[in-house]
Amino acid sequence: MIGAYIGFTLYANPRLLLNTLPFGLALVAGWILARWLPANSLPSGHRRPLWVAAVLVGLFAIWNFELAPLATTALSSGGRVPTEQAQAPTPIFIARALGLAVAxxxxxxxxxxGREHTRRxxxxxLIVPIILLALALLIAPLRLTLEEWLLSLDSNTRFLLALLIGAGGGAALGGLMEWSLIRPLYSRPIYQVLVTLGLVFVGTELVKGVWGPGGYFMELPAWFSQRGPNCPSPNLIAWLQDNCASIDVLGRPFPSYRIFIIALGILMFVGIAVLLRYTRLGMIIRAGVQDGEMVQALGINVRRVFTLVFALGAGLAALGGVAAAPFLGISPGLGQEFQLQAFIAVVIGGMGSFTGAAIGSLLVGLARAFGDQIVLTGIQLPxxxxxxxxxxxxxxASTVLIMALVLLLRPAGLFGKKE
Structure with a gap:
């Protein structure tokens, strides 16, 4: 859901990102710069006052900062607020960014x-925080120019940027969630479930607060939207030239964008399989899952690897949200709609099996499509x-019935192993 909204925002309304991203960059830059302070000489009892001070400074920096005018589009009720009126003047914006850097x-x-083993x-x-802070301050006077430049790009380029930024934003959010909320709860699986379930509702309400409770529809890029006398394209080679909205598949027109979704899914599957099976990082990931203490004893930071894996998974989920936006639309319920389906796919395939998750996804998708077809046409016997x-x-209910049947026959799932 977050990936879909970030991708849509870059594609259709980039000013919202341009007026919020510098704040995040300044905050991260300030966090990194704190390593030069003699903070590790402070006793741990000073943590709470410092956290309170950070929150107060951050709230003061963004006081009266309004997101609603920036999030309005031509489809919003009341119309789109002009950018000059929606965004704050440059001096105020820079002051807010500097305030967040201090926070x-x-x-x-x-x-x-209170930490004694902090690396000097x-x-x-200093290079990274200086670059981040300089970039945040540089964007401030160029917000309107950058918005006009992004909107002047063709739809295909903006779509590719939406995929990259949406996936990157999801990965950053996922890494932050794992580092701050999930990592302390690895020994308490039930608490992990409760925290992540709570984050679903929190994220949904945050989306409603920023983008509103209504939905949006992301237009198809030009690669997949052309219509004319030569459409549908007779094959993929012809589609590369005419970019028709549909391609002739076995005598029937099939939406070209859905073929792109299938190809993207296959590419993601192959890429992750290669990463897990044939790379050193994949070996560390598999070993860390089996025996994290032994991997830690070998000098490998397992916690950092787990954060990377969590961020990678969140980034791929966000990428899926951006890719699904043009034909499913965007709404605050997008994440919850696929949460149950993803859970069912993993359970059918078997916990801990990547191939099983892929097979389970195919079964869930086919079952849902078959169920929809039965509802539309019915069943007529001779x-x-x-x-x-x-x-x-x-x-x-068809997907839930398949899950129940699989669990009755194979409690560990199709490719799962009993431990």
Whole structure:
């Protein structure tokens, strides 16, 4: 859901990102700069006052900062607010960014307070925070120019940028979630479930607060939207030239964008399989899952690897959200709609099996499509004068029925192993 909204925002309304991204960059820059403070000499009792001070400074920096005018589009109720009126003047924006950088420094000091084994930073470590802060301050006077430049790009380029930025934003959010909320709960699986379930509702309400409760529809890029006398394209080679909205597949027109979705899914599957099976990082990931303490004893930071894996998974989920936006639309319920389906796919395939998750996804998708077709056309046997019709809830229940059947026959799933 977050990936879909970030991708749509870059594609259709980039000013919202241009007026919020510098704040995040300044906050991260301040957090990194805190490593140069003698914070580790402070006793741990100073952490709480420092955290409170960081929160107060951050709230003061963004006081009266309004997101609603920036999030409005031509489809919003009341129309789109002009960018000159929606965004704050440059001096105020820079002051807010600097205030958040100070809040980041205080928060970083609170995090480091009482820690004795903090690595002493070197001068080269200053490069990253300086670049981040400089980039945040540089974007401030160029927000309107950058918005006009992004909107002047063709739809194909903006779509590719939306995929990259959406996936990157999802990965960053996922890494932050794992580092701050999930990592302390690895020994408490039930608490992990409760925290992540709570984050679903929190994220949904945050999306409603920023983009509103209504939905949006992301237009198809030009690669997949052309219509004319030469459409549908007779094959993929012809589609590369005419970019028709549909391609002739076995005598029937099939949407070209859905073929792109299939190809993207296959590419993601192959890429992750290669990563897990044939790379050193994949070996570390598999070993860390089996025996994290032994891998840690070998000098490998397992926690950092787990954060990377969590961020990678969140980034791929966000990428899926951006890719699905043009034909499913965007709404605050997008994440919850696929949460149950993803859970069912993993359970059918078997916990811990990547191949099983892929097979389970295919089964869930085919079952849902078959159920939808039965609901639309019904079932008519030779001796029936009229076809039997079913409730639409049958289509939604079909995947749950398959999961129940698989668990009855193979409690560990199709490719799962009993431990």
């Amino acid at each position: 980041g420094v205080i928060a970083g000091a609170a995090f480091l307070a 930073p070197e001068r080269r470590d 001796w029936m004068s009229e076809a039997m019709t079913f409730s639409p809830s049958i289509a939604r």
